Amino acid sequence: MPLDQQTQALIDQMKQAGFKPASQIPIEESRAGLTQMAVTMAGPKVDVYASEDRHIAGPGGDIPVRIYRHAAQIKGQVAPAVLFFHGGGMYLGDLETHDHVCRFLCRHAGIIVIAVDYALAPENKFPAGLEDCYAALRWVAENGAEIGVDADHLALVGDSAGGTLVVSCCLLAKQKGGPKVAFQVVVYPALSMTDGEEFPSRIKYGSGDYFISVDDFAFFRDLYLNDPEKEVRDPLVSPIYADNYRDLPPALVITAGYDTCLDESILYADRLAADGVAVTYKCFEQTIHPFFLFDGVIDAGKEGQKLVADTIKNFFGTE
Numbered sequence: 048m049p050l051d052q053q054t055q056a057l058i059d060q061m062k063q064a065g066f067k068p069a070s071q072i073p074i075e076e077s078r079a080g081l082t083q084m085a086v087t088m089a090g091p092k093v094d095v096y097a098s099e100d101r102h103i104a105g106p107g108g109d110i111p112v113r114i115y116r117h118a119a120q121i122k123g124q125v126a127p128a129v130l131f132f133h134g135g136g137m138y139l140g141d142l143e144t145h146d147h148v149c150r151f152l153c154r155h156a157g158i159i160v161i162a163v164d165y166a167l168a169p170e171n172k173f174p175a176g177l178e179d180c181y182a183a184l185r186w187v188a189e190n191g192a193e194i195g196v197d198a199d200h201l202a203l204v205g206d207s208a209g210g211t212l213v214v215s216c217c218l219l220a221k222q223k224g225g226p227k228v229a230f231q232v233v234v235y236p237a238l239s240m241t242d243g244e245e246f247p248s249r250i251k252y253g254s255g256d257y258f259i260s261v262d263d264f265a266f267f268r269d270l271y272l273n274d275p276e277k278e279v280r281d282p283l284v285s286p287i288y289a290d291n292y293r294d295l296p297p298a299l300v301i302t303a304g305y306d307t308c309l310d311e312s313i314l315y316a317d318r319l320a321a322d323g324v325a326v327t328y329k330c331f332e333q334t335i336h337p338f339f340l341f342d343g344v345i346d347a348g349k350e351g352q353k354l355v356a357d358t359i360k361n362f363f364g365t366e
Contacts, residue, residue, distance in 0.1 A: 050305060051333040053345045057088075058256070058335070068255055069136065070266035074169070078139050085144040088341035090349060092147045093154045100142070105182040107175055111164035112183060113142045115153040120195045127200035127229075127363040128159040130187060132180055132216075134207030134234075134340070136263070137271040138168045145206075148340065148352060152204070155356035157365035159196055161187060165212070168271040173284060176271075180216045181223075188226035200363050202230035203296075204355065206339050207308075208267075210236025214286040214315070217295050230362050232355050234301045234339045238287035238311040240268045240279050248309035257305045257335045264307075287311050292318055297325040299358050301339070301351055304332035329354060 050058070069077060097116045102109040120126065131149050133140040142164050153160040165179035184203070191198035205213040210233035217228055242261060243249035253261035272278045282289035298319055302312040309330070316328040331338060331347045342348030359365075 048304065048332045050335070051345075051347065054305075054334040054338065054347075057341070057344055058258075061258075068260050068266075069263045074138060074270075081135060081139045082141075082144055085147075085340060088344045089147040090151075090343040093150050095150050095153045098150075103183065103186045105166075106178045107166055107171065110166075110179050110183060111142060113146075113149070113162045113164075114194065115149050115160040115162070116195070117153050117157050117159065123192070125191060125195055125197040126159055127202070127359075127365055128161060128187065128196040129153075129156070129202045129204050129359065130180075130183060131160055131162045132165065132203070132205035132209035132212040133162065134205065134209040134337075135167075136237075136267040137176060137208045137211075138267070140167075140209075145209075145340070147342070148206075151342075151352050152356050152359070155353065156359040156363075158359060158363065159194075161196075172273045173271055173278060177212060177215050177219065177283060180212050181219050184216060184220065184226055184228070199227065200229055201227070202232065202359055202362070203228055204232040204234075204359075205236070206234035207336065208237060210234055211238060211286065214238065214295075215283045218282055218286060218289055221294055228296045230298070230359065231296045232299045232301070232358070233312070233315070234351065234355070235303055235306050235308050235336050236286075236300075236312060236315070237264070237267075237308050238315055239285040240264070240272065240275075241285060243307075243311065246310035246314075248311075249307050252305050252309070253307045257307070259307050259336050261307070287315060292322045292324055295319065295322075295324050297362070298327070299355065300326060300328045301354065302328075302330045303334050303336055303338055303347075304330055305334065306336045308336065327358065
């Protein structure tokens with residue numbers, strides 16, 4: 048199927064504006080650029096009952112988090128929650144770039160959302176970001192009553208690199224015997240930090256014409272890893288190389304038809320099912336990798352966010 052008109056228009060606009068590969072842009076410029084794109088291409092922010100910024104203790108220092116609440120809670124009342132890990136190639140993104148997504152999920156799923164501002168590369172190499180995400184998972188599990196969260200009804204949600212961290216965090220929780228994750232949502236996750244020659248979509252859509260190139264993956268890898276050759280196939284870095292996915296939480300896997308990460312996402316969904324994990328797979332056939340974030344200019348982004356919210360709402364039975 049061809050690209051939808053909105054996605055094609057976005058690609059044409061980016062080309063006319065002189066869009067450059069990630070590897071050709073200074074890091075701070077890239078960070079500012081993602082923030083600007085997230086703001087200008089996001090749909091309207093929905094209102095939530097309340098939001099609160101705070102810091103929690105992490106292995107490398109305090110971790111900023113933002114807690115979104117859909118309704119008032121009386122003391123002692125708990126509700127299901129989402130722990131949200133933002134995308135950005137392990138070196139971009141923050142609480143602001145994905146604020147509109149978290150607000151939408153909070154409001155439309157009727158659920159508490161806790162966004163995690165994990166440590167970024169290259170200032171903080173692997174496993175710093177993952178350890179922050181796991182520390183946040185433990186913090187929610189251990190402090191659920193204090194923050195109004197039902198720790199037995201906790202989902203992990205992430206897009207792109209955030210999706211990678213969701214799967215890695217599920218694997219890490221499995222290794223360590225907890226905490227429990229009830230559900231996982233991964234949106235076009237990058238499940239391999241290799242060049243991914245075994246995945247045809249990496250080559251087919253990796254020219255740079257569809258937002259992310261094969262060269263970008265090499266750039267991300269060098270920023271993120273201490274020793275790329277040694278660490279690249281570690282399942283906590285590249286979760287697609289895990290031996291099995293038995294006992295991982297039920298999953299929603301979302302992909303894009305013109306995404307370099309398409310084939311590894313399909314493989315993840317297939318392997319989850321083969322290992323007895325309940326999984327729902329959805330591909331938005333006519334769009335590209337960042338559509339979920341750019342819901343203001345690509346309707347598929349709105350549809351993707353609604354699918355995530357509706358799936359979580361149905362899973363937890365929220366109102």
